[in-house]
Amino acid sequence: MTKNEFIEIHIDAETKQLAEQATIVLGYATLTEFFIYLIQNHAPQILHEHTHIQLSHAQFEQFIKACRTQYTVPDRLNRLLSF
Incomplete structure (x- = not known):
């Protein structure tokens, strides 16, 4: 008890x-x-x-685009995006 x-x-x-x-x-x-x-x-x-966090497909795509267009994307994040 x-x-x-x-x-x-x-x-x-x-x-x-x-x-x-x-x-x-x-x-x-x-x-x-x-x-x-x-x-x-x-x-x-x-x-x-x-x-x-739950994103719509469009929101996720915007997130990925923002990550790829930033000048200082960490290598670790880039590796995650390539999957």
Whole structure:
């Protein structure tokens, strides 16, 4: 069994009331359960969005063109572009 960690947050009354209402609507018994739900269901997507880049084909082609037309393209990058 893993040891639970403790997080303390301070929020204004309006935000707390909003969270309490959402907790009830979603059927959670406590704010803690609601916050865990939010973290488990939204944090992975947030992390993915900040660690992955997805380009369209046209954007990728523009990137390659910019890399090839720069005067100081590192050899390492040039080798990657030749694949």
